[in-house]
Amino acid sequence: MEVLTILIPVSLILGLLGLGAFIWTLRKGMYDDPDGDSQRILTDEYDDKPKPVEKPE
């Protein structure tokens, strides 16, 4: 059962990391244009790095 002392913090930290990543994507406006994003994948522009997203004012 000692393994729990490691596993529980690990699961909590992983969860927090996931939440942090989600908040980051939300802040970056990655859910603003789902249709466009699914189409942009098909062009070969911006293959090395994504096109900068305009900041909402």
Place this chain on the structure above:
Amino acid sequence: MTTVRASACPACAAAPAAESLAKADLPKARVLLSVPEVHCAACISTIERDLARMPGVNSSRLNLTLKRLSVDAEHDVQPADVIARLDALGYEAHELDAGTLSMTETERQGRELLMRLGVAGFAMMNIMLLSVAVWSGAEGPTRDLFHLISAVIAIPTVAFAGQPFFRNAWKAMRAGRMDMDAPISFAIILTLGISIFETLQSGAHAYFDSVVMLIFFLLAGRYLDFRARAVARSAAQELAALEVPRAIRLDGGAEATVNVAELVAGDLVLVRPGGRMPVDGVVVSGQSELDRALLTGETLPVFAGDGTMVSAGEVNLTGPLTVRVTASGKDSSLHRMADLVANAESARTKYTSLADRAARAYAPTIPILALGAFVVWMYLTGGDLRTSINVAVTTLIITCPCALGLAVPAVVTAASGKLFRKGLLIKDGTALERLAEVDTVVFDKTGTLTLGTPAPTNLDTVPDDARRVALALAEASGHPLAASLAKGLRDLGLRPAPVSELTEVPGYGVEGQWHGVRVRLGRPAWVGAQAVESTAAYLSLGQATHAFTFTDQLRPGAERVVDMLHQQGKQVWLVSGDVPAAVQALADRLGIKHWHAEALPQDKAAKVGALQDAGAKVLMVGDGLNDTVALSAAHVSISPATALDAARAASDMVMLGRDIGPIADALRMSGQATRRIKENFWQSGIYNAIFVPVALVGLATPLIAAAIMSLSSIVVTLNALRLK
């Protein structure tokens, strides 16, 4: 000298600085355009790549979800330039007034909901991880530890993610109302409290997972609901912002572009050919023809010269007109029409949505059942408070309407997404439900069943010479009849005859010289021809005259939609402001039995009212200003995107494409959607009927609560996706 220098130098040093400061202060023009036709990856790259090459444009981004292009450019780039550039690429674009689009507010709300949904989701996963251990048999201190950790995650999550429910419930309670959020908040807080108490007492059951799951699923429903509405709202706002109301005012010979709201009676306004009358007024100089179709439904343009009264909304066709404003703003005929609309809308009976009806019936039963369970168990156990409260809480969490919260939004989202792809935009959340009840459809003629653009009918009966002369003359004019004639003749493979000295006489027609003969194309009296019954343009070649007759073009899909409506057993009416002959011709062509011509706006509304008084549920489809009253009086209404903004504002749905066919699909889809919604209600009802007794007898465990909650939510969502 030194003092002069001292004072001059800072000035000259400051000047460029001030200049650059002023430049920096000038906001970079953010041009917002609506581009309704974009749909694919190629559209995105074509537009963005082309605009990147446009001088003055820093960057541009096309949002495919909202079909909106935002261009970040230097301030000397005009929206019209970008529109022209897009036009050359083959994309229709409209300027959006960034001011009327309160996008940031909508976006902020959406992000906030999504953030809460995300927090609830991650918390749910982590708690579930711990709960699985408890369900699979963790005992004693391990179980207590797991419950404790769950509590530590659940408490802040509920405090953050549950806020929308608490806020609504508080608002409703203060107003003395009972809505769905009150029992939900009650259940969340009570269950959380009891779970904490049980954890501290080393109890066997804690419902942290259920509480967070409940919040997660309910937020998912809210978010779907919000998204469907946000897309419709932003598109509706875009439509409203399409016409940025400006007018050209003549100030002692100088032209100034001003806001229509700034015009006062007595001002002189210049209206160029192709422009729309911004105000009511009298023509003081210039001759032209006016298209009144949107106001009256007449297809034929009327002559306008000195002293002609014009109304706001009419379109100037051939020559520039100077108009003295007689009424603007509140006094104009447009505004009077708006008043009529407001009256009709207040008369429209308030529709109670299915979700509201379900909530009203269901909301009180939740606390009543829980309270009943508590009282009975107190009696049975002889006052065992802990057991009784536990049973009450289980009942509460099981009856909580997770699936009910998803039942309507899931279906509406699926249906409106499908209809949006077909080119129909749902502005009002309950429009689908109302559409499902429709048994009578009333169509307007001009611009709704027809495109409002004439097509020539007798080109092959006119001799070749005359046709080639007509082509040369027609191409010199911007009049819609001339444009359509020219296109028809070109399509026949004809080439224009050598006509010289082409001049357009605004309000009358075009004339020129052909082999030394004067040739004219235009109005019958001016040309010297006998007028014929139908819409026509007249040609004179010296003494000989010819008449080119026209008929209004059917909107694509018009025949199909009328057929399908008849097949669906709906009654179809055609009500138009046009002359009886034209209306009857169209009615016969489409097989519409009931028609009504020369209807004034009030007549249209009265017709709709009479049908509804007789018990019919009327769907009104119209585009003109003369339809707006009828649109707002009908049970549900649709207008094409080309309609005047007043008409679009009055309707529940807007048809984005040229094809009218989607209306039949919408009717079919609405029936299906309403069926799915009702099925969903039944489904969640059945789940409750099965599991509430289990909870009442005290057999429910947190595992059962979590399982039925997710199961019923998933079933409801899948059922919504069955829409075709």
